[in-house]
Amino acid sequence: MSTFRDLLGYLRTYRRYIGRRIYLVFVLTIATAFAQGFGITMLLPLLRASQSGGPAEDMGTAEELLYSFLELLGIADSMVGILGLIAFIFIAKGGLAFAKGGYIGYLQSRLLRELKTKLFDAYSRMDYRYYIKQNAGHFINVINGQVNQFFQSFQNFTGFLTQAVTAISYFGFAFFIAWNFALMAIGVGLVLLFLFKYLNAYVRRLSRMRSREMSELNKLLVQSLQSLKYIVSTNQTAHLRTGVLGSVKRLTSYIFKQRIAGAFTSSLKEPVSVLLIIGLIIVQVTVFEDPIAPIFVALLLFHRGMQAMISIQSGWQQTMDKIGSVEMVDDEFDMVHKHREETGSHVLEPLHRSIELDNVSFAYGEDEDHALRGISLTIPANTTVALVGESGAGKSTLVDMLTLLLKPDTGTVEIDDVPHPEIDLNSWRSQIGYVSQETVVFDDTIANNISLWQGNIEDDPELRDRIHDAAKRAYAHHFIEDLPNGYQTVVGDRGVRLSGGQRQRLFVARELFKRPNLLILDEATSALDTESERYIQDSIDALKGEMTVVIIAHRLSTIKNVDYVYVMDEGEVIEEGPYTDLRNHDGSRFQEMVEMQRL
Numbered sequence: 001m002s003t004f005r006d007l008l009g010y011l012r013t014y015r016r017y018i019g020r021r022i023y024l025v026f027v028l029t030i031a032t033a034f035a036q037g038f039g040i041t042m043l044l045p046l047l048r049a050s051q052s053g054g055p056a057e058d059m060g061t062a063e064e065l066l067y068s069f070l071e072l073l074g075i076a077d078s079m080v081g082i083l084g085l086i087a088f089i090f091i092a093k094g095g096l097a098f099a100k101g102g103y104i105g106y107l108q109s110r111l112l113r114e115l116k117t118k119l120f121d122a123y124s125r126m127d128y129r130y131y132i133k134q135n136a137g138h139f140i141n142v143i144n145g146q147v148n149q150f151f152q153s154f155q156n157f158t159g160f161l162t163q164a165v166t167a168i169s170y171f172g173f174a175f176f177i178a179w180n181f182a183l184m185a186i187g188v189g190l191v192l193l194f195l196f197k198y199l200n201a202y203v204r205r206l207s208r209m210r211s212r213e214m215s216e217l218n219k220l221l222v223q224s225l226q227s228l229k230y231i232v233s234t235n236q237t238a239h240l241r242t243g244v245l246g247s248v249k250r251l252t253s254y255i256f257k258q259r260i261a262g263a264f265t266s267s268l269k270e271p272v273s274v275l276l277i278i279g280l281i282i283v284q285v286t287v288f289e290d291p292i293a294p295i296f297v298a299l300l301l302f303h304r305g306m307q308a309m310i311s312i313q314s315g316w317q318q319t320m321d322k323i324g325s326v327e328m329v330d331d332e333f334d335m336v337h338k339h340r341e342e343t344g345s346h347v348l349e350p351l352h353r354s355i356e357l358d359n360v361s362f363a364y365g366e367d368e369d370h371a372l373r374g375i376s377l378t379i380p381a382n383t384t385v386a387l388v389g390e391s392g393a394g395k396s397t398l399v400d401m402l403t404l405l406l407k408p409d410t411g412t413v414e415i416d417d418v419p420h421p422e423i424d425l426n427s428w429r430s431q432i433g434y435v436s437q438e439t440v441v442f443d444d445t446i447a448n449n450i451s452l453w454q455g456n457i458e459d460d461p462e463l464r465d466r467i468h469d470a471a472k473r474a475y476a477h478h479f480i481e482d483l484p485n486g487y488q489t490v491v492g493d494r495g496v497r498l499s500g501g502q503r504q505r506l507f508v509a510r511e512l513f514k515r516p517n518l519l520i521l522d523e524a525t526s527a528l529d530t531e532s533e534r535y536i537q538d539s540i541d542a543l544k545g546e547m548t549v550v551i552i553a554h555r556l557s558t559i560k561n562v563d564y565v566y567v568m569d570e571g572e573v574i575e576e577g578p579y580t581d582l583r584n585h586d587g588s589r590f591q592e593m594v595e596m597q598r599l
């Protein structure tokens with residue numbers, strides 16, 4: 001019974017992603033199986049027609065019914081007529097089987113599309129707080145490995161259904177022709193399936209362990225490959241290798257066990273079926289003394305039915321092989337939906353008044369210290385402000401409040417007087433340019449990195465000019481021109497073919513290209529040499545009054561020209577004011593910081 005419940009449960013899961021179309025597979029499967037069973041059953045009248053003319057005396061009721069049906073068609077005693085009918089049935093069956101196979105293929109590709117797209121969308125909308133608790137390897141594993149297994153499992157699942165319907169149809173027809181014979185056969189088949197229950201539970205357990213292990217392995221691999229440079233330079237490879245090998249070993253042992261179970265089932269098919277048939281024929285002929293022609297046809301049906309029945313097991317087992325992935329993907333959707341970022345509906349105009357934080361507090365986790373404590377500040381539109389403070393003071397967290405990537409636990413963030421829960425997040429974020437500490441560079445051309453695939457600079461001179469202008473302002477134009485293919489140079493994964501400073505300038509260029517209303521620069525010039533830094537500094541200074549700029553800087557020389565400075569410490573703003581005021585304020589922390597940097 002629990003198998004039946006599982007079956008319905010998985011059916012519902014597939015239906016959730018491909019809709020009611022899945023039922024058409026049933027209809028086509030039933031029609032195909034019926035055609036096949038009926039086609040084989042036609043061998044009985046064919047045999048009879050070859051033996052004698054007119055109806056035979058030992059016909060059962062069912063066979064008489066079939067005879068009348070053929071009489072109706074006018075071919076009851078005509079071998080040619082019956083052969084023609086058989087040919088017709090099998091041609092129809094071929095057509096149906098093709099339609100079914102094609103339709104399953106269509107649904108399968110649709111399933112893959114749905115899963116990947118929906119998962120990507122769900123990931124893009126997940127709450128940042130949830131995201132930072134996860135691991136990149138986990139997401140990659142789900143969207144690739146697990147989704148692929150899910151997609152393949154659908155084929156196994158429909159294979160299983162096909163076999164089930166086919167077996168029922170064969171046994172149905174066999175029953176129709178020689179009921180006592182069929183009854184015995186079905187009984188034996190059911191006992192066999194019952195015994196397989198234990199194997200199924202084992203295979204499903206293996207599949208779940210395999211999915212979990214794949215996730216683990218992916219995490220390890222992604223982490224190792226992302227930090228390959230560090231790992232190799234410091235010869236940490238051996239330690240990581242032990243972890244990776246352990247995981248690979250577990251994973252492959254699960255796969256091996258699954259395969260052994262699979263091989264066991266498929267090798268059982270033929271011997272079991274033949275042995276049963278031999279036994280049943282002996283009983284049938286010696287005990288019941290039944291006529292041989294119906295038994296012969298029933299036998300054929302039974303043999304096929306028996307094979308289908310054991311294939312039901314294989315199909316189910318193969319589905320179970322991958323069911324860990326189906327469950328994992330399904331649970332992932334639930335989890336990610338539960339942690340979906342909530343957005344308001346107030347679409348913001350371009351920033352024109354201010355960004356205001358009112359008594360904002362925030363902690364990353366329930367048991368963690370507050371990263372921000374009761375912060376209140378106002379950043380008027382088109383001013384330039386700097387956030388300074390020691391490492392861990394809360395500057396980046398504060399910036400995440402400005403982008404509303406994180407929401408305050410208490411207090412509000414207001415953009416142009418609209419409180420954060422009401423804000424349509426897309427309308428706000430599309431106004432933001434953000435140069436973060438970790439440079440974001442895509443493995444594509446320089447031009448695409450700046451415009452984010454807005455078009456081809458070869459065909460669009462206006463776009464090219466805008467890209468050049470942004471690059472010039474980010475002091476990147478010269479180094480780009482010196483690259484082998486200029487703006488069409490591909491920069492490599494995460495920009496490995498560029499120096500740290502060049503990556504940073506490329507990043508700044510992209511954000512300037514966007515022409516944001518709020519530009520956030522989080523340590524944007526930290527990897528630059530003094531000369532490039534000065535140039536970018538000039539570019540940023542030139543933006544004064546044009547857009548709102550928030551700068552996080554450790555090197556205080558870079559913020560001399562800002563309108564206002566906030567000094568943070570342990571999640572609080574401890575000092576604020578114009579640069580020179582703070583610097584000249586005797587005994588201030590800011591003065592101390594400036595002196596330490598000997599400015």
Ligand SMILES: Nc1ncnc2c1ncn2[C@@H]1O[C@H](COP(=O)(O)OP(=O)(O)OP(=O)(O)O)[C@@H](O)[C@H]1O
Pocket residue numbers: 132364365368371389390391392393394395396397398
């Ligand atoms: N993802 C996170 N999970 C838990 N705690 C975090 C997380 N990110 C930051 N924190 C904590 O929040 C506090 C503030 O961190 P934040 O990154 O905002 O500081 P910061 O001033 O930007 O530091 P830095 O100058 O080093 O970048 C720190 O105590 C840090 O440990």
